[in-house]
Amino acid sequence: MKKNSSYQSLVRHFTKIRNLQHLGAIASWDEAVMRPQGAGEYRAEAMAELHVLLNDLLCDPRLPEWLAEAQQAASPSDSWQAANLREMAREVSQATAVDSALVEAKTKASMRCEQTWRIKRAQNDWTGMKPLFQEVVRLARLEAQQRAAHSGLKPYDAMMDLHEPGMRSDQVDQLFFDLKNFLPDFIQRVLARQRSEGVLRPDGPFPIPQQRQLGLKAMEVLGFDFRHGRLDVSHHPFCGGVPHDVRITTRYQEHDFADNLMSVLHETGHALYEQGLPREWTHQPVSSARSMGIHESQSLLFEMQVGRSFHFLQYLSPIMKELLHLGPNEQAWSPEHLYRSLTRVKPDFIRVNADEVTYPAHVILRYEIERPLIEGRLEVEDIPEVWNQKMQQYLGLSTVGNFKDGPLQDVHWMGGTFGYFPSYTLGAMNAAQIFQAVYRDCPGLLDDFARGDLSRLRRWLGERIWSRGSFLEVNELLRQATGEVLNPKYFKQHLSYRYLERDWTQV
């Protein structure tokens, strides 16, 4: 009785944590979408107060005892309860690994660094940025050491584990080594091929209300549940809120409908995962999304494998033409030309604007810098040079003196986040592998897409990914869903079919 009640105490405690996180999630969304300019400081203070409170709740001294008792008493037949206890223990362990003075110091330093970065980036001012960034790195190294000591992992792995549970840098090394060998030559062949391929692009401007209508239509086709979510506008698109109230955002540019449409498809992919998480475990850690790499696989799958497929564009083409076709160039709205323009490859400086072929180069470059940086084998002042070398090597671009399009372009490091970048490319690999499995299990799937029917895809993902929450570890989730653990060959296959063979019957 006592032991069973320990589990109930844990359930109650995590319900409290999730309820308060719910309010924090709404306030974060509001921060990006609604907050008037002058209220930033007080909002930041209120959010910091909540984070301290949540950290205190996870460091509650009663939790380890409750966990031990509940684990002993757990029925072996109730595997979801066991998984929930495992995930509770993970959250507690991550929160207690770092001493609170360091948490506070790093939070403050990161906030200061990020605020300054918003100005210094625009000024291309690396030197002015360096002192604050060095302080963030110093504290992140300490954090990594404390997490390593607590978990027995290597320092960088301990940081990556926060976003990608179970993933280790040895495995990332292997996966990225494989891609690094494949990509440079592949990119050149794609570029050569695309040089001879004519692309007609629709003429803008594309009025924003019509772009919004197109986005809402796409969300509807993908299966977004508007009773449990909304679409709004922010500077950078994101997916926020809580599973019962998923808030995705996009941005509009009058001369670029594709940026808007693709960001809506991407964020809707994230949203479908959140909306499909197991409701019977709401508020419990086991009901959370499995990892950032799985989350990104869902957004990329709907943006890349579905949204940029020839078949789905066959469905979208007449809708887009009706909503957005204002100029004379009707042929540009054909599925063929939409497909060509939405799969155009161009090596460039900025990660967030990269196509799916060159994107991994941006991620590998960052991984190869942030890992030695956290391990103390690379210093902040060496970053620009290493950055430039790797950009030359992977994409043939020089970033000498161009900090704002080089190491100052991303917010992650400035905000103290290290070990996150691999998740983007793990996501792309997961997406290709998962999609290949759906394709195998659902004959004629691409014809569904051409009719705007995503129901079989949604059902497959819902059953094998979304509704499983954090019930399984990442490897086992992928194995049960696709038949094997992560294998980079599917991503390479996807790129080859799409970008070299131009085989529309494949993905």
Added chain:
Amino acid sequence: MKKNSSYQSLVRHFTKIRNLQHLGAIASWDEAVMRPQGAGEYRAEAMAELHVLLNDLLCDPRLPEWLAEAQQAASPSDSWQAANLREMAREVSQATAVDSALVEAKTKASMRCEQTWRIKRAQNDWTGMKPLFQEVVRLARLEAQQRAAHSGLKPYDAMMDLHEPGMRSDQVDQLFFDLKNFLPDFIQRVLARQRSEGVLRPDGPFPIPQQRQLGLKAMEVLGFDFRHGRLDVSHHPFCGGVPHDVRITTRYQEHDFADNLMSVLHETGHALYEQGLPREWTHQPVSSARSMGIHESQSLLFEMQVGRSFHFLQYLSPIMKELLHLGPNEQAWSPEHLYRSLTRVKPDFIRVNADEVTYPAHVILRYEIERPLIEGRLEVEDIPEVWNQKMQQYLGLSTVGNFKDGPLQDVHWMGGTFGYFPSYTLGAMNAAQIFQAVYRDCPGLLDDFARGDLSRLRRWLGERIWSRGSFLEVNELLRQATGEVLNPKYFKQHLSYRYLERDWTQV
């Protein structure tokens, strides 16, 4: 040193409370303006979690000791600190007065009752509403008794004190007795006079984007600080958020621009008070608005004394004509006809739609029902009959069988709020008295209005009301600002000048 640190502990504790209330305020705004339909239940749970947490923080057992030590150690010369301690003690006392089981039971019963009311009101179903409402009344009576025992006040007074600190029903009786004698005959005289007064009304529809533009222009003229607030849309207009981020809302009807404009002026009045609260005491109880009656005085002053004045309409008339004038009837946009239509009196069933002359009758009726109800001298089943009697007596209207336009029209009682209604009419009285004082201190004030210049009015209110927060008790605030404590003669004067004498040089 120990004692001084008690005060610092209190300051820190209340900063934490206000930071968490900040997130709750944003979530409440989101609930009314943004939340998708399906997320209601989980949002309610998250909000309830926050309320429990805030109540726990106010019932922290260390607080009485800190308060006692800090009060002993307080420097007599620091009157703001003393006032802050008084307001801290008030919040602690209000939170600890009711036992937590009752708080929880009443919160749940009220939530159930309010949810059911949204359906039953539309169905005019008093009988179906009665059981849930009786349970709310039963628990509210218990709450009133516990608050009475804790404070030494009478039960109803203990409830009213939550909204109107220091106000007692003996004084409300006197103020309302005076109005009750004045109003019925006065209303008849105004109706007789207005019968012979021709009013031209502008023809709609008035496009919503133009209505919004007019509202934003009016907010700008009143001095709303858009760096610290926003205007959005909700079912019922309200003023929410926090002083650094004030969220006001309005609603739009294509055929009624006046409803929108007047609600914007009203909520902007609330917002100006919030934005003008003392920033150097942010997060501390002494920086909060003084009382609901003072809050309502600011909204009513800007809606009634300013917004519906002939002089301000002289300023607004050309702006309104330019934005909204689509039909042929140009004369209807003259200041004279706008003034006549915006000061038209018509006894009707619904409080929230009432003009300023008949409004007090709605409030007095509710006060005369809720007070004996809380004191156990009146039962729920007797309410419809008493309601009808009083409506007949005060406004000459029958509500027999018409529950939805009778006792089911307001949410307050259904949600467990008793002792709040008097604040509306206290607000109207405060507004008239305060405005008379400004008028006296600022010669030619109405000419300012005719030029759209509210700077002298804002400065006066900012110095004497807004920036004082809760530094003074209500009586003293009014005495220092206007020269005397609340005197109902100013409200009667305001009504007489405006509605009988039609004297535009007075207010």
